[in-house]
Amino acid sequence: MLQPELLVPEGVEVLKLKAELDIRLNWRRTASKEGRKFLLVFTTIWNLFLLPFVFISFVSGNLSILLFLSLHLAVGVGLLWYMAASMLNSSSLTVTPRRFKVRSYPVPIPVFKSRDLDTGEIQQLYVSRYTNSKTNGVPNYAYALYAVKTDGTKLQLLRGMNRETQRYVEKEIENFLGIKNRPVKEEAD
Numbered sequence: 001m002l003q004p005e006l007l008v009p010e011g012v013e014v015l016k017l018k019a020e021l022d023i024r025l026n027w028r029r030t031a032s033k034e035g036r037k038f039l040l041v042f043t044t045i046w047n048l049f050l051l052p053f054v055f056i057s058f059v060s061g062n063l064s065i066l067l068f069l070s071l072h073l074a075v076g077v078g079l080l081w082y083m084a085a086s087m088l089n090s091s092s093l094t095v096t097p098r099r100f101k102v103r104s105y106p107v108p109i110p111v112f113k114s115r116d117l118d119t120g121e122i123q124q125l126y127v128s129r130y131t132n133s134k135t136n137g138v139p140n141y142a143y144a145l146y147a148v149k150t151d152g153t154k155l156q157l158l159r160g161m162n163r164e165t166q167r168y169v170e171k172e173i174e175n176f177l178g179i180k181n182r183p184v185k186e187e188a189d
Contacts, residue, residue: 020095
């Protein structure tokens with residue numbers, strides 16, 4: 001049966017070989033755009049507000065101010081780290097008939113774990129929507145790619161991308177592995 005050709009979304013690079021499928025996803029170009037501007041503005045304001053206190057602490061030699069601000073500084077550094085990752089990172093998905101590997105680079109983020117699965121364990125792939133953040137009480141949605149394993153457990157493989165990108169990745173991997181697409185209860189419309 002003929003299948004329609006999938007259009008490659010912006011920020012996605014695909015290399016299809018007979019024995020391997022490589023997909024590279026640029027986070028800046030494939031992530032959901034809603035909420036990113038707010039987070040960038042918030043991160044900038046947060047860190048600019050802390051900067052005079054840090055400067056005064058070093059100039060005066062009174063480093064105890066930094067101890068008082070340590071929680072705020074940790075949040076500021078965490079926000080900067082996350083923004084740097086969202087602008088610089090890419091995800092690499094490598095699929096062979098036996099293995100499925102997902103990794104993100106160059107900025108490591110503890111919540112985005114690398115995955116390495118036996119493809120024989122993957123029964124189904126699906127995309128699910130979740131609330132990534134809220135702006136003025138309005139939810140900003142993002143999408144995650146999940147695998148349903150043969151034992152029935154669900155494993156998150158990739159998150160934070162827009163729906164078009166996630167669906168494209170799902171279809172490419174299903175086509176490569178010969179997985180017939182079946183509906184899953186949590187699947188996004």
